[in-house]
Amino acid sequence: MSLRFNALKNLSSLPSIEVESTPKITTIFSSNVFTLKTAREFLSDEAYKSLVSSIRSGQKIDRAIANQISSGIRAWAEGKGVTHFTHWFQPLTGSTAEKHDSFFTIKSDGTPIEQFEGDSLIQQEPDASSFPSGGLRATFEARGYTAWDPSSPAFIMEIGNGKTLCIPTIFVSYTGESLDYKAPLLKALEALNKAAVDVCNYFDRNVTRVTPTLGWEQEYFVIDEALFNARPDLVMTGRTVFGHSSAKNQQLEDHYFGSIPERVYAYIRDFETECYKLGIPLRTRHNEVAPAQFEVAPIFEEVSVAVDHNSLLMDIMDRVARRHKLRVLLHEKPFAGINGSGKHNNWSMATDTGVNLLAPGKTPKTNLMFLTFFVNTIKAVHDYADVLRASIASAPNDHRLGANEAPPAIISVFIGQYLTKVLSDVKERVGDKFDEQDESMLKIDIHKNIPELLLDNTDRNRTSPFAFTGNKFEFRAVGSSANCANPMTVLNSIMADTLKQFKKDVDALIDKGEKKEIAIMHVIREYIVASEKVLFEGDGYSQAWEKEAEKRGLPNVKTTPLALDAMVTDKAKILFESNNVYTHEELEARHEIELEKYIKKVQIESRIMGELATSHILPPAIRYQNLLATNIRGLKEAGLPESACINQKQILDKIAEHVNSISDLVEKMIEARKICNNINDTRTKAIAYQSQVKDKFFDDIRYHADKLELLVDDKEWYLPKFREMLFLR
Numbered sequence: 001m002s003l004r005f006n007a008l009k010n011l012s013s014l015p016s017i018e019v020e021s022t023p024k025i026t027t028i029f030s031s032n033v034f035t036l037k038t039a040r041e042f043l044s045d046e047a048y049k050s051l052v053s054s055i056r057s058g059q060k061i062d063r064a065i066a067n068q069i070s071s072g073i074r075a076w077a078e079g080k081g082v083t084h085f086t087h088w089f090q091p092l093t094g095s096t097a098e099k100h101d102s103f104f105t106i107k108s109d110g111t112p113i114e115q116f117e118g119d120s121l122i123q124q125e126p127d128a129s130s131f132p133s134g135g136l137r138a139t140f141e142a143r144g145y146t147a148w149d150p151s152s153p154a155f156i157m158e159i160g161n162g163k164t165l166c167i168p169t170i171f172v173s174y175t176g177e178s179l180d181y182k183a184p185l186l187k188a189l190e191a192l193n194k195a196a197v198d199v200c201n202y203f204d205r206n207v208t209r210v211t212p213t214l215g216w217e218q219e220y221f222v223i224d225e226a227l228f229n230a231r232p233d234l235v236m237t238g239r240t241v242f243g244h245s246s247a248k249n250q251q252l253e254d255h256y257f258g259s260i261p262e263r264v265y266a267y268i269r270d271f272e273t274e275c276y277k278l279g280i281p282l283r284t285r286h287n288e289v290a291p292a293q294f295e296v297a298p299i300f301e302e303v304s305v306a307v308d309h310n311s312l313l314m315d316i317m318d319r320v321a322r323r324h325k326l327r328v329l330l331h332e333k334p335f336a337g338i339n340g341s342g343k344h345n346n347w348s349m350a351t352d353t354g355v356n357l358l359a360p361g362k363t364p365k366t367n368l369m370f371l372t373f374f375v376n377t378i379k380a381v382h383d384y385a386d387v388l389r390a391s392i393a394s395a396p397n398d399h400r401l402g403a404n405e406a407p408p409a410i411i412s413v414f415i416g417q418y419l420t421k422v423l424s425d426v427k428e429r430v431g432d433k434f435d436e437q438d439e440s441m442l443k444i445d446i447h448k449n450i451p452e453l454l455l456d457n458t459d460r461n462r463t464s465p466f467a468f469t470g471n472k473f474e475f476r477a478v479g480s481s482a483n484c485a486n487p488m489t490v491l492n493s494i495m496a497d498t499l500k501q502f503k504k505d506v507d508a509l510i511d512k513g514e515k516k517e518i519a520i521m522h523v524i525r526e527y528i529v530a531s532e533k534v535l536f537e538g539d540g541y542s543q544a545w546e547k548e549a550e551k552r553g554l555p556n557v558k559t560t561p562l563a564l565d566a567m568v569t570d571k572a573k574i575l576f577e578s579n580n581v582y583t584h585e586e587l588e589a590r591h592e593i594e595l596e597k598y599i600k601k602v603q604i605e606s607r608i609m610g611e612l613a614t615s616h617i618l619p620p621a622i623r624y625q626n627l628l629a630t631n632i633r634g635l636k637e638a639g640l641p642e643s644a645c646i647n648q649k650q651i652l653d654k655i656a657e658h659v660n661s662i663s664d665l666v667e668k669m670i671e672a673r674k675i676c677n678n679i680n681d682t683r684t685k686a687i688a689y690q691s692q693v694k695d696k697f698f699d700d701i702r703y704h705a706d707k708l709e710l711l712v713d714d715k716e717w718y719l720p721k722f723r724e725m726l727f728l729r
Contacts, residue, residue: 004720007226011728017324019266022273030279032080032156034073042072054150057209058190061150066118073154074103074116077165082156085116087124087146088166090181090483091131092593096311097171099126100164121167122148131171133179134589134596144173149182152308155278159319168308177586181485182307184581188492189303191579195499196349196357196373202506202516203369209352212492214306215472217297218313219288219341219480221329222264224728227720228327232616236608237601238331238481239396241698242617244706245337246723249291256289263324263729264294271313271320272296278316280309290339291726300346300472303492307485310343314481330481333399335722336702340400341480345487348472349373349495359471368520372502375423375524375531377473378413380498381466382531384490384575385411386555386566388466389477391490393563393594395601397479401558409563410549410556411477412536414464420537426521427528463540493581502527560598561686567591595686602689606673609701610666612719617705620716621659627713628652655711658704665704669697 036055039048047068053059061069077085086098101124103114124146131144152168171180178184189212196210228234233241260268268285275282281299288295301309314330321328333340349357355366357373381388389411392401401409415423465477478487502523509519533552538545549556557563566572568591576582582590629652632645672692679685709717 002718003226003230004718004724005715007224007230007720008724008728010226011224014325016263017266017270019270020273022269025276028273029276029281032158032277033279034076034154035279036153038076039069039072042076044068047072051150058151061122063118063122066122068118070116070118070121073121073165074114077156077163078103078114080156080163082163082165085120085165085167087126087148087169088157089146089169089171090307090311090485091171091179092133092181092590093131094481094483094597096315097126097131098164098166099124124169126171131179133173134592144171144179146171149186149304151186151302151304153279153305155312158274158277177583177589181483181489182304184586185307185485185489185492186304187581188489188496188579191496191581192349192492192499195496195503198503199372199376199499200351200357200369202372202520203366204351204353204355206353207351207355210357211350211352212303212488213300213348213350213472214303214484214488215298215300215346216306216310216484217284217295217342217344217346218310219293219295219343220317221290221292221334221341222267222294222321222326223292223329223725225322225325225327227725227728230718230720231725233605233608233612234327234329234334237605238329239334239399239605240336240722240725241605241609242612242702242705242709242719243336243722244709246291246721246726249338249722249726250289253289255287255291255293258287260285260287260294261729263326267321267324267326268294268296270324271316274316274320275309275313278309278312280313288339288341290335293339293341300348303347303488307483307488310484332394332396332479332481335726337722338726342400342476343478343480343482343484345475345478345484345491346469346472347475347488347491356471358468358473368517371422371426371524372520374419374468375527376498376502377495378415378534379502379527379531380491380494381411381413382534383498384494384571385534386557386563386569387490387494387572387575388475388487389555389557390563390566391487392475392477392479392482393560394479394482395560395598395605396481397477398558398560400479401477408463408465408540408545408556409558410540410546410554411465411534412540412549412554413473413534414467414537415535416468417537419468420535423528423532423535426525427532464536465540489581493576493579496579497575559690561595561683561690564591564594564598565683567594592682595682598686599682599689602694603673605698606669606693609698610670613662613666613701613705616718617708618659618662620712620718621655621708624712624716625652625655625659628655651711655708658708658711661704662701662708665697665701669693669701672696 036052039051043051047065050061050065051069054061083104084100084102086100088096088098091097101120103116104112105115106112126144126146146169149168149170154165154167157164157166170178170183170186172178172183192212193210197207200207200210231240233239272282272285281301282296283299284295284297286295287293298306298309317328330341332342351357357369358377360370361367389409465475467474467476475487475491478484505523505526506519509522510516514522534554536545546556568587573584573587576587577584628648632648632652635644676685676688676693679688709721
């Protein structure tokens with residue numbers, strides 16, 4: 001019996017996993033995190049104040065103080081049964097990494113002791129040659145360093161009965177280049193902080209720090225583990241390279257916000273509990289649009305912590321799913337013909353005086369501040385749309401961008417009708433009076449009456465890749481398997497750069513004798529005019545928008561190899577180097593890494609497609625061919641007329657056509673792959689894999705394989721079908 005039928009047979013007899021009743025969240029929240037409250041208990045006043053200063057203002061921690069902090073962390077961890085620690089980091093593989101060391105050591109006199117010194121807290125030396133480096137590290141140049149990031153608290157990861165102390169770190173090479181997602185992100189956040197504080201001080205001199213915030217929405221699919229294991233394409237690539245759509249999929253729109261299936265509900269409750277212990281502030285869970293698709297979302301946090309928490313979440317979701325004999329799919333498009341999964345990044349900025357810079361205020365001054373940051377964000381997206389597009393480019397996201405539910409590859413900004421009117425009126429400088437709106441409107445009265453702003457009255461546009469949703473911007477184009485750090489590094493960098501230029505432009509007018517508020521309004525108006533072509537309120541999926549975007553000169557780069565070019569333009573190099581985020585060498589290296597990732601992912605998909613076609617698709621089709629041929633011969637031998645065999649012959653002809661087409665196409669695809677593999681230049685190779693392998697063969701081979709799925713006797717078919725994976729629990 002095939003794996004498929006074994007899985008289906010056992011599905012109904014699976015024992016339910018008992019999940020303990022979820023305790024009151026506040027009683028377990030951050031119980032496995034070395035929070036400042038915990039630090040207050042385990043550290044001296046001196047060590048505690050040093051840690052707080054490092055977290056809040058980036059001050060370096062003295063090595064002697066680090067010894068006190070590490071001793072306190074060890075005492076806390078050992079009290080919870082921890083024996084090992086690790087520097088937890090986010091290399092450019094797309095997942096997290098860790099190397100465990102024990103607290104146990106032996107002194108020179110042979111005495112065994114438990115210790116965790118400041119040097120071990122601050123820095124470790126993992127092998128850097130086995131991680132992607134884009135040429136920055138050769139195999140014989142293995143040295144790299146992980147360095148403690150105090151802005152993200154240490155935590156205890158529980159796996160089974162084992163517990164490990166995890167120290168969030170950055171990862172850099174021996175020569176100082178960043179080899180991870182976190183180091184550039186921290187630099188981008190600091191660049192934005194400096195630029196935003198300078199602009200905030202036009203309005204409020206009390207602002208000394210601006211912190212970008214992030215609330216991600218993680219979409220994912222959940223399927224049965226046995227059915228997953230019976231699909232080699234899911235095991236190898238995270239998506240189905242073959243599979244015909246179910247008769248029913250999402251067309252009835254009955255899954256979205258529906259009742260969560262009991263087995264999945266138990267799984268969600270289980271991973272939520274693990275997340276709460278680690279301080280991940282999950283708030284929302286629900287069914288998503290596609291069958292077997294779900295979403296989880298947290299409360300907003302500081303960007304660097306939110307990025308760590310999302311990386312942790314993806315790891316926890318995978319581990320807990322296996323506990324429930326389930327598998328979680330984070331691929332952007334695991335099933336053709338139904339919605340894929342994104343990771344919407346809801347981004348804003350908050351001051352240390354408690355102001356959300358993207359929320360309209362209650363006074364003329366705060367509304368002018370809102371308008372300043374609002375327009376600067378639009379200008380940043382307009383000026384660096386290509387770099388922003390590159391930040392979410394990947395082989396799996398290419399399957400999703402521009403498809404049913406996902407925003408297109410054209411980067412545009414949706415702001416809603418009311419704010420569109422505000423910007424239009426600012427630009428045109430129309431009369432002093434405006435139509436009255438309802439009581440939720442907020443007046444702006446700055447020299448010239450500026451139209452009233454709504455506190456929270458913006459519509460939503462699911463087709464927009466970058467939409468304003470009331471008090472934040474939602475970057476919807478980010479893929480579900482992505483590390484949030486990459487798009488957040490770019491977004492905060494371009495915002496920092498734009499705000500720096502804004503201050504220069506305003507100061508130049510002030511130096512000429514212009515009053516501050518008038519100077520700010522002049523520059524805002526200039527920025528609106530310069531960036532208005534990126535604003536779009538309509539259907540981002542429509543062909544009309546593609547044509548209109550082309551007229552406006554907006555880039556529409558649909559494939560990853562070409563989208564990544566924006567990372568290494570002179571414009572990008574100046575942007576990142578001037579804001580101390582990436583050096584030119586680091587950008588070139590990351591460009592190389594992303595191209596290599598693309599090549600390898602398409603290569604793996606091509607290989608598994610050829611393997612499945614040969615070993616899983618063609619054998620049952622040929623067996624069914626023989627069965628039909630035998631049936632036709634039997635009918636003829638029985639003396640039945642030719643008309644008795646017409647339907648069988650038609651099916652036989654169709655099967656033969658699809659079998660021959662698959663066989664020919666797979667052979668040609670293999671030859672095309674060999675040609676691509678002989679190309680030395682990485683960019684040229686990636687483009688060749690995209691155009692000569694993926695685009696040329698994937699859809700055609702899939703078409704014929706999916707037709708065979710409909711023609712061949714169901715009991716002969718090896719691969720679990722969409723209806724089974726998506727609807728059977």
